[in-house]
Amino acid sequence: MMLFKRLLLLSVFATVSNYVNGQKISYEVSFPNLAHHEASIAITVTEASQKELTFRMSRSSPGRYATHEYGKNIYDVSASDKSGNPLPIERTDGDIYKVSGINGFAKVQYTLYANHADGTYAGLDQNSVHLNMPATFMWVRELQKAPMEVKFNLPENSKWIIATQLKATNKANIFTAPDLQYFMDSPVKIGKLIVKEWALDNPGQKKSQFRIALEVTANDSLADSFALKVKRITQEAQTVFGEFPVFETGNYTFLASINPYVKGDGMEHRNSTMISIPVTFNASNNLLGVFSHEFFHTWNVERIRPKTLEPFNFEKSNMSFELWFAEGFTQYYGELLIERAGFDSPEGYCNELTDLVNTKENTAGARRISPVQASCQAVFVDAGVAIDKTNYPNTYTSYYPYGASIALALDLELRRKGMTLDGFMKLLWQKHGKTEVAYQVPDLQAILEMYSKDKPFAEDFFKKYINGHESFDYAPLLQMAGLALKKQFEGQAWIGDMRYKEGSELTILSNTIMGSPLYAAGLDIDDQILKVDGKTLGSQAELMAILKSHKPGEKVTVDYVHRGNAKSAEMTLIENPRLLVVLNENANLPVSDEMKKFRKDWLGSKVK
Numbered sequence: 001m002m003l004f005k006r007l008l009l010l011s012v013f014a015t016v017s018n019y020v021n022g023q024k025i026s027y028e029v030s031f032p033n034l035a036h037h038e039a040s041i042a043i044t045v046t047e048a049s050q051k052e053l054t055f056r057m058s059r060s061s062p063g064r065y066a067t068h069e070y071g072k073n074i075y076d077v078s079a080s081d082k083s084g085n086p087l088p089i090e091r092t093d094g095d096i097y098k099v100s101g102i103n104g105f106a107k108v109q110y111t112l113y114a115n116h117a118d119g120t121y122a123g124l125d126q127n128s129v130h131l132n133m134p135a136t137f138m139w140v141r142e143l144q145k146a147p148m149e150v151k152f153n154l155p156e157n158s159k160w161i162i163a164t165q166l167k168a169t170n171k172a173n174i175f176t177a178p179d180l181q182y183f184m185d186s187p188v189k190i191g192k193l194i195v196k197e198w199a200l201d202n203p204g205q206k207k208s209q210f211r212i213a214l215e216v217t218a219n220d221s222l223a224d225s226f227a228l229k230v231k232r233i234t235q236e237a238q239t240v241f242g243e244f245p246v247f248e249t250g251n252y253t254f255l256a257s258i259n260p261y262v263k264g265d266g267m268e269h270r271n272s273t274m275i276s277i278p279v280t281f282n283a284s285n286n287l288l289g290v291f292s293h294e295f296f297h298t299w300n301v302e303r304i305r306p307k308t309l310e311p312f313n314f315e316k317s318n319m320s321f322e323l324w325f326a327e328g329f330t331q332y333y334g335e336l337l338i339e340r341a342g343f344d345s346p347e348g349y350c351n352e353l354t355d356l357v358n359t360k361e362n363t364a365g366a367r368r369i370s371p372v373q374a375s376c377q378a379v380f381v382d383a384g385v386a387i388d389k390t391n392y393p394n395t396y397t398s399y400y401p402y403g404a405s406i407a408l409a410l411d412l413e414l415r416r417k418g419m420t421l422d423g424f425m426k427l428l429w430q431k432h433g434k435t436e437v438a439y440q441v442p443d444l445q446a447i448l449e450m451y452s453k454d455k456p457f458a459e460d461f462f463k464k465y466i467n468g469h470e471s472f473d474y475a476p477l478l479q480m481a482g483l484a485l486k487k488q489f490e491g492q493a494w495i496g497d498m499r500y501k502e503g504s505e506l507t508i509l510s511n512t513i514m515g516s517p518l519y520a521a522g523l524d525i526d527d528q529i530l531k532v533d534g535k536t537l538g539s540q541a542e543l544m545a546i547l548k549s550h551k552p553g554e555k556v557t558v559d560y561v562h563r564g565n566a567k568s569a570e571m572t573l574i575e576n577p578r579l580l581v582v583l584n585e586n587a588n589l590p591v592s593d594e595m596k597k598f599r600k601d602w603l604g605s606k607v608k
Contacts, residue, residue, distance in 0.1 A: 024149065029151070030153040044106070045143065054141040059071075059316060070135045131188040139183075152190065163190075193213045200234065254275065259279075321441055327400050328403010331401060351581075365396040389525070479584075482583065482585075491551070492552075493551055494547065496516030511525050530566075
């Protein structure tokens with residue numbers, strides 16, 4: 001995520017060496033021990049006016065909102081002057097080092113261990129190098145505005161390619177960034193990469209350039225095929241906003257590792273994205289979702305920017321009230337663009353809609369907290385680590401599908417009024433994206449009012465569904481597209497969707513959910529169910545057989561053990577609340593020409 005203004009960025013790139021005090025930070029990265037996942041990194045400060053500087057590792061990363069302790073993976077830290085003589089260095093915290101006695105020059109060296117290749121961390125291996133910058137590089141607290149340069153000393157005879165959104169120089173393997181914010185937002189992929197490029201027209205501007213750098217095991221033809229699919233996604237995304245953003249480095253780069261040796265992740269950046277998918281590459285359409293999602297971020301979050309993330313703080317978690325929009329609306333469009341591009345079937349997209357409707361209507365968090373409140377929880381749940389048990393299943397719904405369910409609701413509401421969510425996003429781009437004026441929640445409401453020309457509608461929608469958590473009636477709006485919303489398990493008795501350990505009894509492995517019969521009966525995680533309705537059971541299949549013999553509203557006893565104590569409770573069975581979205585064609589319902597037109601206008605390709 002980039003955290004500064006586009007026009008400033010352009011001028012800074014042009015004058016990257018003209019920092020007001022002449023101060024500059026240079027990195028040099030070598031790989032003497034890749035077999036054991038280590039790199040040697042040196043950071044040099046020149047023209048330093050300070051006698052003391054603070055060098056530190058980050059505790060958070062662009063696109064992540066919880067804290068991540070990157071300092072744990074560096075060691076052998078030392079400091080020296082221009083002559084190579086040691087400088088005093090004091091470790092003041094786990095990831096902070098103060099260097100004193102500086103006379104215009106300071107060099108800090110350290111060893112980095114990295115063996116977790118994804119969008120949040122880093123991976124060093126004999127086969128490739130995968131760098132998320134906050135997980136890799138120390139930085140200088142006092143010099144965050146200083147220009148930066150990084151040189152990569154590649155293994156001899158490796159013939160590796162370097163892919164990054166950092167600005168290339170006329171020197172081999174040397175790249176620059178205008179300041180800390182851009183540098184930390186610029187992941188690097190190095191290895192035997194397959195690079196494919198394409199250009200697309202951009203209204204009123206020169207062609208926009210794209211490239212995909214693939215770390216995959218594949219022939220050139222398969223890579224070509226996949227690149228064409230990603231190109232199609234970029235074309236569909238452009239139609240939402242009417243134009244591509246300006247890519248300050250001249251192009252947009254997909255850094256993609258699709259192989260069994262990485263961890264699953266996708267992370268957006270201003271002029272690139274880092275994608276890692278731990279499967280064997282086969283150019284399948286199933287791989288496209290993360291590409292679609294991360295590319296949509298090029299507009300939504302990288303330039304249409306929440307004020308709460310401006311600027312990004314690398315020393316702590318970053319709480320935002322707007323992630324339901326920044327991530328959730330991106331989640332909605334990520335899947336919608338796959339459908340518009342023709343890479344998913346109508347039936348397949350109904351599965352996505354099913355998940356969104358159930359997220360809004362049938363998760364405890366969405367019934368309890370607003371999307372704004374869910375966004376604030378990112379500082380704890382966004383790849384955050386908790387070793388203690390939490391009650392998230394009853395207090396939280398992820399802002400990704402939650403926000404996407406709100407985007408679906410708003411899109412359908414607007415289409416009912418003769419407008420579209422595309423139109424809303426395009427106006428938001430004009431007001432807050434191209435101008436890079438950071439927004440807050442009230443600004444989004446103001447844009448909806450401006451676009452719809454309906455102040456009561458905008459106020460009511462935000463009151464009920466953004467700042468509130470009221471139920472939403474999707475059924476009549478989906479029916480306009482010839483989509484039916486029905487109960488998936490109508491008439492079936494239900495006690496809650498749980499995970500169990502099977503054996504001589506059923507052990508509950510997760511929190512029971514508020515509103516379920518199990519929760520109401522007082523059972524919770526780690527309790528062992530012995531009998532239901534007097535019948536012994538040790539498998540989920542046996543439990544389902546018992547439930548099938550009953551109807552919603554009937555009462556049954558449950559015998560269970562809680563911490564060694566035998567207990568019994570009465571449960572009132574309820575109907576399984578899960579909903580299902582299906583095509584009218586598959587539900588023996590009529591599909592009118594008007595419905596077909598609505599569906600095509602919504603889900604059909606927009607590329608001319």
